[in-house]
Amino acid sequence: MDSITDRGSIHLPAHRLTASGDEALSEVVAEEVAIALVYNGLSHAVMMATPRDLEDLARGFSLTEGIVDKPSEIYDIEVEPAGRGMEVRIEIASSRLAALRERRRNLAGRTGCGLCGVESLDAALRPVPAVAARGRVSRAAIARAMANLPAAQRLNRENGATHAAGWADADGALVAVREDVGRHNALDKLAGALAKMEATKPGGFVVVTSRCSYEMVQKAAAIGAEAIAAVSAPTSLAIETAEQAGLALVAFVRDGRLTVYAHPERIAA
Numbered sequence: 320m321d322s323i324t325d326r327g328s329i330h331l332p333a334h335r336l337t338a339s340g341d342e343a344l345s346e347v348v349a350e351e352v353a354i355a356l357v358y359n360g361l362s363h364a365v366m367m368a369t370p371r372d373l374e375d376l377a378r379g380f381s382l383t384e385g386i387v388d389k390p391s392e393i394y395d396i397e398v399e400p401a402g403r404g405m406e407v408r409i410e411i412a413s414s415r416l417a418a419l420r421e422r423r424r425n426l427a428g429r430t431g432c433g434l435c436g437v438e439s440l441d442a443a444l445r446p447v448p449a450v451a452a453r454g455r456v457s458r459a460a461i462a463r464a465m466a467n468l469p470a471a472q473r474l475n476r477e478n479g480a481t482h483a484a485g486w487a488d489a490d491g492a493l494v495a496v497r498e499d500v501g502r503h504n505a506l507d508k509l510a511g512a513l514a515k516m517e518a519t520k521p522g523g524f525v526v527v528t529s530r531c532s533y534e535m536v537q538k539a540a541a542i543g544a545e546a547i548a549a550v551s552a553p554t555s556l557a558i559e560t561a562e563q564a565g566l567a568l569v570a571f572v573r574d575g576r577l578t579v580y581a582h583p584e585r586i587a588a
Contacts, residue, residue, distance in 0.1 A: 327371040327474045328347045328478045329348060329350045347478050350371075354376070355405070356377060356407050357406055358409050358410075359409075359411060368501055372512070373405060374398065374511065374515075375508040375512045376507050376508045376511060377396050377407045379538075379542075380511070387412070390514045396408070396409050396410075450545065453545075454489075455584075456545050461487075461491065461577060461586075462491070464524070468485050482499060482500070484496070484509040484527045484528075486513055487524055488520065489522030493526075495512045495518060526549075529550070531549035532554050535549070540566050546586070550570075550572055553570045566582065
């Protein structure tokens with residue numbers, strides 16, 4: 320590892336093999352490191368992520384995973400190098416720490432899949448709160464937001480390996496975008512950025528450059544999105560969860576078309 324470009328991409332040596340021979344290159348690739356989230360000294364989760372916007376990641380993960388109920392319950396966030404990775408130390412309200420300790424009791428292991436710190440199937444598939452706002456999102460707004468998303472993906476233009484999650488207003492204008500090698504991490508970073516900006520307003524929705532899984536729906540609902548729109552396919556549990564939460568789920572947003580899988584009455588022509 321010889322040079323880092325803003326903690327997201329890194330230059331590494333590579334060899335391109337062609338019919339004319341072997342060409343030595345310095346290629347830009349996505350940086351991926353272990354990120355430990357530590358709450359009041361309690362190590363809760365370790366995930367592989369892009370070491371960028373880590374305060375947003377910590378804030379968003381804390382909110383979307385229900386570790387805290389509101390941003391004001393997060394008192395401080397510090398990011399420090401730790402071995403070959405990074406440690407994010409989060410100070411939260413004592414009442415929330417007590418709940419986290421109870422949640423982690425008898426926990427056998429951790430995962431970076433987006434369901435960190437759960438002990439059972441019931442905990443993994445916890446009910447998703449119903450979305451409070453029930454407005455309509457226009458097809459034109461979804462198309463506009465998705466069309467403008469690539470221009471906001473600076474890291475992906477460098478390395479070609481990062482997902483993005485964006486928050487769009489009712490007109491489809493992108494308010495914030497975050498990137499990461501992990502799609503869950505990108506959405507958590509977005510959630511943290513929005514909480515810091517206090518930018519979520521009625522009519523807003525999420526656009527993602529990935530498939531749409533249960534966790535993506537759960538996190539979008541947690542930040543009060545009217546809809547989640549994905550460039551790729553949804554899963555069956557994502558559709559079921561979106562139906563239950565009152566969240567419109569739109570997928571395959573590309574080439575001038577889209578497919579609505581949950582709450583089609585919420586998507587305006």
